Amino acid sequence: MSETYSFTVNGVLRETAEDKPLLRYLRDDLRLTSCKDGCSEGACGTCTIAADGKAVRACILTTKKAAGKNILTVEGLSVAEKEAFVYAFGKVGAVQCGFCIPGMVMAGKALLDATPNPTEGEIKKAIRGNVCRCTGYKKIIEGISLAGPSCGARWKSTPIWKGGIPLAWATGPSAPTCAPRCWAMDSTPTTYTWTAWFTLPPSARSTPGRGC
Numbered sequence: 001m002s003e004t005y006s007f008t009v010n011g012v013l014r015e016t017a018e019d020k021p022l023l024r025y026l027r028d029d030l031r032l033t034s035c036k037d038g039c040s041e042g043a044c045g046t047c048t049i050a051a052d053g054k055a056v057r058a059c060i061l062t063t064k065k066a067a068g069k070n071i072l073t074v075e076g077l078s079v080a081e082k083e084a085f086v087y088a089f090g091k092v093g094a095v096q097c098g099f100c101i102p103g104m105v106m107a108g109k110a111l112l113d114a115t116p117n118p119t120e121g122e123i124k125k126a127i128r129g130n131v132c133r134c135t136g137y138k139k140i141i142e143g144i145s146l147a148g149p150s151c152g153a154r155w156k157s158t159p160i161w162k163g164g165i166p167l168a169w170a171t172g173p174s175a176p177t178c179a180p181r182c183w184a185m186d187s188t189p190t191t192y193t194w195t196a197w198f199t200l201p202p203s204a205r206s207t208p209g210r211g212c
């Protein structure tokens with residue numbers, strides 16, 4: 001009987017009998033095209049994803065070695081996380097052609113999960129394996145820096161998955177530190193579930209602004 005390899009990708013359990021580069025599985029089988037193939041040999045970082053919270057290059061991880069892991073790509077970031085990166089990278093002008101950006105974001109995400117308020121040196125270290133052919137890296141470092149600290153509580157919380165879509169990721173007895181500026185508690189306060197304001201209708205938003 002042939003072996004199968006199972007792992008979760010963006011919260012969904014996946015199984016494959018093929019042992020091949022995870023990058024090819026993500027792009028060709030799941031059509032998760034945020035994972036870019038810049039070199040296929042572990043040298044450029046454009047394929048960076050998170051595996052069990054750590055930034056790894058998907059072109060050198062195989063489906064066999066990914067068995068049992070939780071894989072996360074840019075597509076699997078919560079709405080609020082995407083908004084935070086879009087805002088931060090846009091604000092500082094970090095994007096030119098954009099080819100390296102998904103990998104930079106995932107390297108940044110792995111860093112911010114562990115270190116919500118990183119130093120410039122920590123950011124440089126986190127993206128040292130990520131090559132950008134367009135920028136001088138300075139703005140990308142600023143973008144990651146801006147995405148993290150203002151909503152540090154977000155990065156430590158557990159995602160809430162609804163139908164395979166991560167809507168928000170803060171739940172528990174305390175609110176994110178930035179609430180209620182950009183978060184609103186849901187209609188069942190006892191659950192202490194918090195939802196990013198931009199996923200709510202305008203009437204339900206606590207503050208109609210993008211504070212983070």
Ligand code: FES
Nearest residue numbers: 038042044045059
């Ligand atoms: S495509 Fe994976 S490191 Fe270049």
Ligand code: FES
Nearest residue numbers: 097100132133134
């Ligand atoms: S923005 Fe073009 S490769 Fe980085």
